[in-house]
Amino acid sequence: MNDKLGIMEIIDRPPVPPANSVQPARAALVKRTTLETDVTASLNLDGVGTCKASTGIPFLDHMLQQIASHGLIDLDVQAIGDLAIDDHHTNEDVGITLGQALAKAVGDRSGISRFGHFIAPLDEALIEVVLDFSGRPHLSYSLEIPNQRIGTYDTELVREFFSAVVNHTQMTLHIRQLQGGNSHHIVEAAFKAFARALRMAVEIDPRRASGIPSSKGVL
Numbered sequence: 001m002n003d004k005l006g007i008m009e010i011i012d013r014p015p016v017p018p019a020n021s022v023q024p025a026r027a028a029l030v031k032r033t034t035l036e037t038d039v040t041a042s043l044n045l046d047g048v049g050t051c052k053a054s055t056g057i058p059f060l061d062h063m064l065q066q067i068a069s070h071g072l073i074d075l076d077v078q079a080i081g082d083l084a085i086d087d088h089h090t091n092e093d094v095g096i097t098l099g100q101a102l103a104k105a106v107g108d109r110s111g112i113s114r115f116g117h118f119i120a121p122l123d124e125a126l127i128e129v130v131l132d133f134s135g136r137p138h139l140s141y142s143l144e145i146p147n148q149r150i151g152t153y154d155t156e157l158v159r160e161f162f163s164a165v166v167n168h169t170q171m172t173l174h175i176r177q178l179q180g181g182n183s184h185h186i187v188e189a190a191f192k193a194f195a196r197a198l199r200m201a202v203e204i205d206p207r208r209a210s211g212i213p214s215s216k217g218v219l
């Protein structure tokens, strides 16, 4: 140690966090009511994965739990819909409301990593999800789900759900089936991969500070 230069003192000093370093919670609440459904979605992107999902569609609740748990998003989705007709309106409106809540929580998208990708296995199923908080809605979807129903859930509704999320989050989403045989496995792996990709995309990039992650300067 060179006392004259005070080198040890400099090296030993812990970094002092700036006074405003505590980020506000990236949370949002959206309530959406139509003649068909009444949906409330609240979320915190910087959560720990807690989930309260009550949509009246048990399999959809199970999938929302995947988004929360693997996305580390605290999620509360409550829906009352016209299930006496079928699950279509409620499924779609949950997707719309969740998409709006995601868009609200990321705000102008400053500081986020923007891109996310993950490949999730579930036994024989292997599903790849790539997404971009691009500000433009696009869905590419190649799940081949062999059964028409999982429990009471019509498997056609998986695409409808993601389409609603994409349109209202304004994101680009590619969901690609690499392998798969069991319908429940295929869909659940897709939601798990989506959750992890989502987590990656909305993560704050500390090197980006508060800048918008686009060469255009806007997303």
Ligand SMILES: [Mn+2]
Binding pocket: 062, 184, 188
């Ligand atoms: Mn399952």
